[in-house]
Amino acid sequence: MTFAELIEKIDSFIWGWPLIVLLFGTHIYMTFRTGFIQKDIFKAIRLSLTKDPDAEGDVSQFGALTTALSSTIGTGNIVGVGTAIAMGGPGAVLWMWLTGIFGIATKYAETLIAVKYRVKSENGSMIGGAMYALDRGLHAKWAGVLFAMLASVCAFGIGSMVQANAVVTNLSGNLPFPTMSFEFMGHEITVLQLTVGLILSFIVGLVIIGGIQSITSVSEKLVPFMAVFYFTGCLIILIMNADVLPQAVMTILRAAFTPQAMGGGFIGSTVALACRYGFARGLFSNESGMGSAPLVASAAQTKNPKRQALVSMTGTFWDTVVICLMTGLVLVSCIIKYPDIDGLSGNGGQLTSMAFSMIPVIGLPLLVLGLITFAFSTILGWYYYGERCAVYLFGEKIIGIYKMLWVSTVFLGSVVELNLVWNIADLLNGLMAVPNIFAVLFLSKVIADETKKYAGSHLDDKDDTELPVLANSKKGVLG
Numbered sequence: 001m002t003f004a005e006l007i008e009k010i011d012s013f014i015w016g017w018p019l020i021v022l023l024f025g026t027h028i029y030m031t032f033r034t035g036f037i038q039k040d041i042f043k044a045i046r047l048s049l050t051k052d053p054d055a056e057g058d059v060s061q062f063g064a065l066t067t068a069l070s071s072t073i074g075t076g077n078i079v080g081v082g083t084a085i086a087m088g089g090p091g092a093v094l095w096m097w098l099t100g101i102f103g104i105a106t107k108y109a110e111t112l113i114a115v116k117y118r119v120k121s122e123n124g125s126m127i128g129g130a131m132y133a134l135d136r137g138l139h140a141k142w143a144g145v146l147f148a149m150l151a152s153v154c155a156f157g158i159g160s161m162v163q164a165n166a167v168v169t170n171l172s173g174n175l176p177f178p179t180m181s182f183e184f185m186g187h188e189i190t191v192l193q194l195t196v197g198l199i200l201s202f203i204v205g206l207v208i209i210g211g212i213q214s215i216t217s218v219s220e221k222l223v224p225f226m227a228v229f230y231f232t233g234c235l236i237i238l239i240m241n242a243d244v245l246p247q248a249v250m251t252i253l254r255a256a257f258t259p260q261a262m263g264g265g266f267i268g269s270t271v272a273l274a275c276r277y278g279f280a281r282g283l284f285s286n287e288s289g290m291g292s293a294p295l296v297a298s299a300a301q302t303k304n305p306k307r308q309a310l311v312s313m314t315g316t317f318w319d320t321v322v323i324c325l326m327t328g329l330v331l332v333s334c335i336i337k338y339p340d341i342d343g344l345s346g347n348g349g350q351l352t353s354m355a356f357s358m359i360p361v362i363g364l365p366l367l368v369l370g371l372i373t374f375a376f377s378t379i380l381g382w383y384y385y386g387e388r389c390a391v392y393l394f395g396e397k398i399i400g401i402y403k404m405l406w407v408s409t410v411f412l413g414s415v416v417e418l419n420l421v422w423n424i425a426d427l428l429n430g431l432m433a434v435p436n437i438f439a440v441l442f443l444s445k446v447i448a449d450e451t452k453k454y455a456g457s458h459l460d461d462k463d464d465t466e467l468p469v470l471a472n473s474k475k476g477v478l479g
Contacts, residue, residue: 004420011427019430020279023289026437027102030109033444034451037310038104041317044310056467057301058125061311063216064300066223068293068312071159071381072286072319073227074374078367080281081327082351088277090248090335091255093328095278096285100320103288107316109440109447112309113137114294115302116450120469121396125212127470128298130291130436131392135477136468137443145477147291147435148389150428152402155389157425159382160406161413163375168196168414170371189415197414200376205407208383212299215380226373227323233366234326236359241333248333286320290429291436295388296381304463306454331355379410395476 001009031038048065059067084092110130117136118128131144172192207218238245256274287293293312302308334355356367383406390398413421440447454461 004423007420007423007427011423011430014427014430015280015284016276019283019433020276022437023106023283023433024099024102024279026289026440027099027106030105030440030444030447031102033448034105034108035448036105037108037313037451038101040310041104041314044314045317047307048311048314052301052303052307055301055303055462056126058212058299059216059296059301060220061300061302061308063220064297064308065311065315066219067212067216067296067381067384068315069223069227069318069381070219070377071292071385072315073223073323074163074378077285077319077323077327078230078352078371078374080285081324082331082355084277084281085328085331085335086351088274089255090252090328090332091257091271091274092278092281093252093325093332094256095275096282096328097321097325099279099282099288100286100316100324103283103286103320104313104316106440107286107288107293108309108313109444110289110291110436111294111297111312112305112447112450113439113443114291114298115300115305115308116446116463116465118298118467120467122470126299126467127388127391129295129388129392130439131389132298133439133443134435137446138439140438141477143435143438145393147432148392150432150435151291151295152386152389152393154425154428154432155382155386156405156409157418157421158429159386160379160409161416161418162422162425163378163382164197164200164410164413165416165418166375167200167372168193170368170375171196193415197411200379200414201407201411203376204379204383204410205403207380208403208406212296212384215384216296218380219377222373222377226370226377227318229366229373230370231323231326233356233359233363233370234330237330237355238326238333240358241330241337244333244336245329248329248336251336252328252332282320282324284429285324286316288316289433289437289440291432291439292382292385295385298388304454304459304461305450307459327352334358391476393476393478398476 048062051060051062081093081096084096088095110133113133114128114130117133118126119132119136121127129147131148134140134144134147172190207214210217241248256278257271259271283289293315297308297312300308300311302311331351335351338358353364353367356363359366386406387399387402390402
């Protein structure tokens, strides 16, 4: 067995039942521990649109939310849903949706402790995340170091190289570009790869050089646009498929609880397969329990931890409960209406492309534009995640180096094959959840107490806990 095959096998195992049980079990537990916090989702949506400029923080609540959404609303929502249906059948859509419903509680919980245990740097900027909750809340610095190491390394793969590669793949696979190529350092590179790599790395460099304020400024404008743009495309397809939409809903519900035989455009699947692929792709898409979104939520201007936790949990709602569900309905209704479409048995990306091609003229360009903007925004969001974790480990002196490495990997991802890189990054991404869930579960009493403390009219009360200031923010825990 080669090293690449070993990594792929371990990755498949980790993202199978072990991670499903860990994450979904935590989702259910925190739902009860927080008193079913999902009931406050509409209050949370209203909060996400308000500003709290008098509170401590670097960016607005909405800015922190859109930056987090820039990382979660991406190829997982589009290609990931198609993969879940292709491998697990239409019933996977329901199980994916349920990861969003229950995952709202875990996103709330992990954000609350990240904000509660955040610290100030010497220059007054906020730094927080699972590593500080583990370090300050549980006095488990080793676990904080482990989380930060996993996140800062996997970010280069899943947040940079893989996303850049997705831009090139979608452009070359869906639009007619010339295939001129040349050899560079033993690799054949197309002119398209080189052009995209140079342009994308340049634009990314321009944005991240301005730090969190620049990233959130772009995210605040780009995320609502791309989400509405994609949502509109899905809505058009659902209107076109209105005659089979009730059948699509019933097919999803029925297939989630009974084995699905081959036929009608669907591959055969069992309930176990529907559960596994629905859960796995849903968990990957909304990142609830991964500890990623709290890294940027910790920089938000907020009076108390609960306010930002409520705002952050709306990210899971929009990502999975709304957008993934829309995508699932689009794909299942298209399969029912056009059962003779070729290529439905195993390729989620191809399945999604075929569904959008049903919109005359603008369908595929609409999808390609959505995929590109999603990938670009993910690059920006994951840069901040990785940088914050690197700062925890090595101090603020690492920021300049991390920026240069990030831009370089964006270019590299555009011009090389990434199968091994993807599997390694995917594996590390899954392992990130372990120390983060450790923090959520062992600090669940703190989460429950804070939830009660700021209940009702007390939600607007200021946190009376004084934030500690790092004595030397240029020196990390390993610096």
